[in-house]
Amino acid sequence: MIVAISKKKLKSTTNYFYASQWTLMGQKFRKHKLAVFSGILLIIFYTCTLLSSFIAPQGTEHYDSNYANCGPMKVHYFHERKFKGPFVYGLKRVRDPETFMNIFTEDKDNIYIIKFFAHGRTNDEYKWFGLINSNLHLFEAEGDGVVFLLGTDSMGRDLFSRILLGAQISLFIPVVGMILTVFLxxxxxxxxxxxxxxxxxxxxRLIEVIRSFPNVPLWMALSAALxxxxxxxxxFMLMTxxxxxxxxxxxxxxVRSKFLSVKKEDFIMAARISGAPAKSIITRHMIPSFLSYIIINMTLxxxxxxxxxxxLSFLGLGLRSPATSWGVLLQETNKLETIMFYPWKLIPMIFVxxxxxxxxxxGDGLRDAADPYK
Incomplete structure (x- = not known):
């Protein structure tokens, strides 16, 4: 038994010393539970974004003014103690005698079963990954029923659908921008x-000039030029x-400070003496030596x-309607009365x-995993 344990420990120690840098980073990263959970959550976000046209019950151009400023609807399973499956009640619109605002209440005389993998009634066609036309949606209320899981905006557009479709810009603009930022x-x-x-x-000196400008006014000035x-x-492309x-x-x-320290190392001097061109030294030797830091910087x-x-979109200087992003959705929350009477319009801020x-x-998890002293 003692010999078996010793062999097991010896094998584990051998694997550790022969493991690659990326293997050791992966082992340390998995110990950071919060970073792992965040990575899983981001995978879910981006998966839902790629499938947003399918998951969203409505398209960005669909609206119904009869349901303007409707609050989130409840999904029910039992009606009069009988199981009906997932369904929603119809909506009745009444006017508040004090504020004279429209209030939507459940009409329990009308039941609309929620169907899954249903074709949209509004003929909202989209393309699967830009290739195949379809109007199939993950769920849809039968008949004349509507499903507003997160309520509607001032034009009667489904907020749940707009959040999903807006993520295509709010989550992918930063990725494209990050690639350009890292390249530059x-x-x-x-x-x-x-x-x-x-x-x-x-x-x-150029860096100091750019860094001397306040971010928000600089964004506003550049966006106003569009x-x-x-x-x-x-x-979308110009904002990126x-x-x-x-x-x-x-x-x-x-990167400059990293280069100043790395270029004095022996392996860089050996590459120079051997006659390697500057491009090869930079791309094959110097950048890979701190590649883990670059990955962390990309994430952060x-x-x-x-x-x-x-x-930018919230201030009206970025994307504008009919384009949809989380910033565009938050434009309606710039008035105090909107937040007081329609608090569900702040839901996009939760996703941000x-x-x-x-x-x-x-990024914190990756930084800790790449730190050789932890």
């Missing part, structure tokens, strides 16, 4: 750190470029881009909060 940060930072001299001085006649897709152009200096400065830069897109918090926790 690596390119400019590596040039400054490797070559040094006057090139480094010029780049550092012509109002642009299509939503064009605004704008957010990337003002987000790369921090990464570039860090996404939350700021999510907040940036949401802020969860997404930003999840990316931060995931």
């Amino acid at each position: 940060g690596l390119l400019i930072g590596s040039i400054a750190g490797y070559f040094g001299g006057w090139i480094d001085n010029v780049i550092q 012509p109002p006649t642009l299509k939503p897709a064009q605004v 470029v704008i957010l990337s152009l003002i987000s790369w200096p921090d990464l570039a400065r860090t 830069s996404i939350p700021s881009l999510i907040v940036g897109e949401t802020t 909060f969860l997404a930003v918090l999840s990316f931060n926790f995931l």
Whole structure:
């Protein structure tokens, strides 16, 4: 028994010393429970975003003014103590005698069963991954019934559907922007750190100029320069470029400092003596030496881009209706009476909060896993 335990410990120790850097990072990352949970939550978010047109019962252009400012509906299973399956009651609209506002109440005389994998009545066609036309939705109320899980906005549009469809922009703009930010940060930072001299001085002064501007006014100025006649897709691309152009200096400065320390190492000097070109030394030797840091920076830069897109759209300087994003959805909450009487319109803010918090926790977990001293 003692020999078996010793062999087991010896095997475990051998596996540890022969494990690759990524294997050791994975083992340490799995011990960070909050980061693992955040990663799972982000996977769910992005999966639902990719399938949002299928999950959402309505499209972005569908609205019904008869249900404007309707609160979240309850899904029931029992009617008069009899199981009916998932269903919703019909809605009755009455006017409050004090505030003169429309109030929706359940009409228990009308029951609408919720059907799954049903074809939309509104003929909202979408394309599966941009290829196959379909109007199949995950769920739909039968007959003339409607399902508003999270309520509606001032035009009678389903908030649940708009949150899902808005995530296509609010979650993917930061990813595209992050890729551009990392590309610019690596390119400019590596040039400054490797070559040094006057090139480094010029780049550092440029970084200082960009960093001296307050973020929100700079976003507003750049977004205001966008012509109002642009299509939503064009605004999407230009906003991505704008957010990337003002987000790369921090990464570039860090990459420069990494290059200044790494280029004095023996393996870099050996590569130079052997006649390797600068491009090969940078891409094959220097950048891979701190690749784990780059991955962590990529993860931690996404939350700021999510907040940036949401802020611009909320202020009306980013995406505009009929385009849909979480920032666009929050535009209706800029009035106090809206928050008082229609608090469900703040629900998109919860998704922004969860997404930003999840990316931060995931980045913290990756940073701890990549730290050799922990």
